[in-house]
Amino acid sequence: MKVIYTLFLSLLIVQCEKNLSSRIESLLQTQLGHTLLSTAQLALQTNTPLDRIIDTLQELEDKYQKDQKEEDLENREFQQKCDTDLSNLNNEIDDINRLKVKIQGAIDQLKASIESKKKILDEKNALRKNLRKGMNEVDVIREYQVKVYEDKRGEVGKIIKTLEEVKLVYAQKLRTNFLELQTEKTTVKPEVFAEVTKQLVSFGKLKSLGKPFQDIIDFMIQMSQNGNNIGVLRNIIDLSESLIRQIDEIWQVERKAEEERVRWYTEYQKFNNTDFKIYDKEINELEALIQSLKDRLADNQRKIDDLTLRLESKEYTKEDRRNECQQAAYDYTQRRMSRAVDRNIVSEVVGLLNVNMRDLKETLAQKMAAGDRI
Numbered sequence: 001m002k003v004i005y006t007l008f009l010s011l012l013i014v015q016c017e018k019n020l021s022s023r024i025e026s027l028l029q030t031q032l033g034h035t036l037l038s039t040a041q042l043a044l045q046t047n048t049p050l051d052r053i054i055d056t057l058q059e060l061e062d063k064y065q066k067d068q069k070e071e072d073l074e075n076r077e078f079q080q081k082c083d084t085d086l087s088n089l090n091n092e093i094d095d096i097n098r099l100k101v102k103i104q105g106a107i108d109q110l111k112a113s114i115e116s117k118k119k120i121l122d123e124k125n126a127l128r129k130n131l132r133k134g135m136n137e138v139d140v141i142r143e144y145q146v147k148v149y150e151d152k153r154g155e156v157g158k159i160i161k162t163l164e165e166v167k168l169v170y171a172q173k174l175r176t177n178f179l180e181l182q183t184e185k186t187t188v189k190p191e192v193f194a195e196v197t198k199q200l201v202s203f204g205k206l207k208s209l210g211k212p213f214q215d216i217i218d219f220m221i222q223m224s225q226n227g228n229n230i231g232v233l234r235n236i237i238d239l240s241e242s243l244i245r246q247i248d249e250i251w252q253v254e255r256k257a258e259e260e261r262v263r264w265y266t267e268y269q270k271f272n273n274t275d276f277k278i279y280d281k282e283i284n285e286l287e288a289l290i291q292s293l294k295d296r297l298a299d300n301q302r303k304i305d306d307l308t309l310r311l312e313s314k315e316y317t318k319e320d321r322r323n324e325c326q327q328a329a330y331d332y333t334q335r336r337m338s339r340a341v342d343r344n345i346v347s348e349v350v351g352l353l354n355v356n357m358r359d360l361k362e363t364l365a366q367k368m369a370a371g372d373r374i
Contacts, residue, residue, distance in 0.1 A: 064343040082325035128279040
């Protein structure tokens with residue numbers, strides 16, 4: 001039994017020596033472990049007190065821990081600042097998007113209002129155009145009426161003037177022969193009737209007289225052509241006077257009709273000019289309103305463009321800040337892992353010095369003897 005125990009103990013010692021050698025070899029594979037073991041060996045060779053070596057290493061271990069706590073705090077504060085910045089940027093982006101939606105709604109309303117006002121404006125312009133067209137048509141009719149009236153007045157004036165001249169000529173002939181013994185059969189020189197015929201024939205077909213009057217004129221022409229005595233002369237004078245009176249009566253009716261047409265045309269123009277002024281006022285107001293709406297639309301469109309640029313800038317800033325924070329978190333994690341590895345190395349070296357000092361010195365000595373550089 002004693003032999004077995006001794007054998008087991010020997011195997012355990014060998015195993016422990018192998019574990020120790022493996023641990024030292026692992027430490028030597030790292031730059032920090034290699035440095036610490038080399039420094040520890042040098043200090044032991046110069047008879048530096050072990051407690052001093054361990055205290056130095058523990059101070060280094062404590063410094064790692066302290067630095068880690070400080071960086072942990074800095075990282076938390078930095079990440080909190082990142083969260084705050086990103087939250088503020090998100091809020092600003094949301095505010096910009098809400099404002100864009102609001103302004104876009106105003107733009108849509110303005111566009112609809114402009115289209116609505118344009119339709120009303122088109123309707124007003126169409127009504128004004130139709131009114132002008134109607135007035136132009138009335139103007140054409142009125143110009144024709146005036147021309148017809150003036151033509152009639154000129155023609156009637158010519159008729160009355162000619163009849164007055166005929167009457168005057170015949171009256172003079174009668175007065176010339178007054179002292180002579182005259183009867184209805186008294187002969188009148190043919191040239192007198194020829195002159196009358198010439199005057200009456202010059203009328204031609206008179207448009208301004210109706211057929212009865214034209215028949216009288218034709219009858220008077222016939223009498224002047226066939227007449228050869230004072231009786232015919234007097235008949236022509238009487239017919240002329242009667243015709244002048246009748247023509248004047250008819251012309252007075254025509255003149256009153258023209259006055260009525262003038263009065264109606266004046267009232268028509270006045271009424272339509274009033275409508276024109278109303279249309280012009282409404283059209284001008286609509287055009288001014290449409291222009292005002294267009295100005296507001298352009299102003300809102302500029303605001304949308306500015307907000308779009310601001311939104312893009314905020315999105316870029318947010319993305320840059322997010323990347324910055326993520327990179328900082330990644331760098332922090334890498335440093336923390338590296339510092340933890342280094343602290344573990346220091347801790348393990350301290351453990352070796354505290355527990356396996358003798359074995360550590362022998363193992364390092366053996367490695368040096370074997371030609372390994374430490």
